[in-house]
Amino acid sequence: MAPFFELQGWVKKVYRQGPIFSEYLRRLERSANYGPDRLRRLQNIQLKKIIHHCYFNVPYYRDLFRALKLTPQSFQTVDDLQKIPMMDKSTVIDNYEKLVAWKRKNILCRVGSTSGSTGRPTAFFRDYESINFENASVWRHWRQAGDFGKKRVTLRGEIIVPAKQASPPFWKYNSANRELLMSGYHLSPDNAPSYIHALLAFEPKVLYCYPSTAYLLAKFFKYSAKQYCFDSIFTSSESLEPDIRAFIEETFESRIYDWYGQAERVAAIAQCPSGQYHIQEDYSIVELIKTSCGDELVGTHLYNFVMPLLRYRTNDYVTSLSENCSCGSAFRIVAKILGRNYGYILTPEGYRISIMNHIPRGIDNLLETQFCQEKQGELIINILTNGKFSEQDRKRLVQNTLAHTSPRMRVIVKEVDGIPRGPNGKFVSIINKLEAVN
Numbered sequence: 008m009a010p011f012f013e014l015q016g017w018v019k020k021v022y023r024q025g026p027i028f029s030e031y032l033r034r035l036e037r038s039a040n041y042g043p044d045r046l047r048r049l050q051n052i053q054l055k056k057i058i059h060h061c062y063f064n065v066p067y068y069r070d071l072f073r074a075l076k077l078t079p080q081s082f083q084t085v086d087d088l089q090k091i092p093m094m095d096k097s098t099v100i101d102n103y104e105k106l107v108a109w110k111r112k113n114i115l116c117r118v119g120s121t122s123g124s125t126g127r128p129t130a131f132f133r134d135y136e137s138i139n140f141e142n143a144s145v146w147r148h149w150r151q152a153g154d155f156g157k158k159r160v161t162l163r164g165e166i167i168v169p170a171k172q173a174s175p176p177f178w179k180y181n182s183a184n185r186e187l188l189m190s191g192y193h194l195s196p197d198n199a200p201s202y203i204h205a206l207l208a209f210e211p212k213v214l215y216c217y218p219s220t221a222y223l224l225a226k227f228f229k230y231s232a233k234q235y236c237f238d239s240i241f242t243s244s245e246s247l248e249p250d251i252r253a254f255i256e257e258t259f260e261s262r263i264y265d266w267y268g269q270a271e272r273v274a275a276i277a278q279c280p281s282g283q284y285h286i287q288e289d290y291s292i293v294e295l296i297k298t299s300c301g302d303e304l305v306g307t308h309l310y311n312f313v314m315p316l317l318r319y320r321t322n323d324y325v326t327s328l329s330e331n332c333s334c335g336s337a338f339r340i341v342a343k344i345l346g347r348n349y350g351y352i353l354t355p356e357g358y359r360i361s362i363m364n365h366i367p368r369g370i371d372n373l374l375e376t377q378f379c380q381e382k383q384g385e386l387i388i389n390i391l392t393n394g395k396f397s398e399q400d401r402k403r404l405v406q407n408t409l410a411h412t413s414p415r416m417r418v419i420v421k422e423v424d425g426i427p428r429g430p431n432g433k434f435v436s437i438i439n440k441l442e443a444v445n
């Protein structure tokens with residue numbers, strides 16, 4: 008199996024890091040230093056190209072532009088995007104066939120998908136160029152943090168070994184990236200010693216992970232009194248809460264550089280070495296639309312020609328800041344990224360509570376906590392412990408939950424052997440099954 012796995016790693020590298028990748032990376036490292044005017048010029052040039060393509064090759068936009076009496080010449084600058092309406096996931100579902108530029112659809116295209124709270128999966132095509140562009144954008148982020156291809160451990164949602172495998176190794180070496188790919192699914196109290204042993208033996212410099220997998224790994228290191236320092240840690244794909252960040256950074260004596268993206272690839276936000284979150288202005292065109300939940304990220308592709316999305320509502324929200332960053336970047340800064348499709352718990356009083364991460368705070372011996380509501384007035388807390396969770400810990404957990412939800416809530420604490428991951432291996436902290444009946 009190993010040679011086949013290795014081969015896969017090299018094929019992926021050749022596909023995602025070809026000559027186009029290198030050219031994109033060069034360009035992106037230049038535009039990282041552009042001022043606002045030059046960035047806007049770059050966006051305008053790229054926008055005109057994609058609009059021209061949409062008009063002639065994408066049936067959905069051809070019909071839309073004709074209905075609005077618009078031609079490619081109607082779009083000279085980013086501001087002209089206001090001439091067309093915003094679209095969202097339901098637009099994509101309803102117009103799927105018409106949104107694909109079929110002449111650009113080929114064997115090198117890939118599909119990304121989202122499931123979302125509605126349970127209707129949506130597929131998004133990405134072409135070879137846009138995948139290489141995306142990869143170059145992520146590499147720029149890594150390089151800005153000082154990682155030019157260091158030895159790394161990746162602990163995310165990919166299937167590395169079969170789910171039913173019960174004994175180590177739960178990892179494989181990918182020589183193409185000098186990377187130890189570890190399974191996020193098998194990281195449990197029982198398997199923790201073997202993970203720690205393998206990681207210490209490998210001596211990685213950087214860690215690529217979800218916040219939830221890094222947090223769990225950090226807890227295992229802490230409980231086993233083992234120490235390890237990374238040069239840097241890169242997180243993405245899940246919300247990174249301040250207390251989780253602080254715990255991981257303290258345990259591994261390392262800085263976290265967080266990245267925000269989405270399956271649709273219409274907006275990216277990266278944390279710079281000064282610690283600020285910057286909208287990647289040369290990745291796409293991002294509008295911030297004021298709503299009661301915060302500013303919604305609305306993005307326009309500049310590089311995906313097989314299924315271009317124009318003014319796509321991400322249903323992700325940020326709080327924006329109008330400040331300059333000490334790193335010198337002209338990219339806009341956001342103060343906080345509010346995750347998508349927040350789960351919530353409904354109290355007997357009818358309040359919706361979506362922030363639950365402070366409930367387990369300060370309670371020892373807890374590794375993972377998941378809040379699950381199936382009935383009104385009742386809350387099940389699934390907990391993964393280190394085996395030393397006491398009756399007193401349980402009482403504190405229940406008390407905290409009552410204090411932060413409602414004193415009338417019936418709380419059931421269930422110790423479990425593992426908490427199954429959601430789509431793409433992401434940790435889901437709140438599951439609300441009431442949604443189905445509401």
Ligand SMILES: [Zn+2]
Binds near residue numbers: 282285332334336
């Ligand atoms: Zn900065």
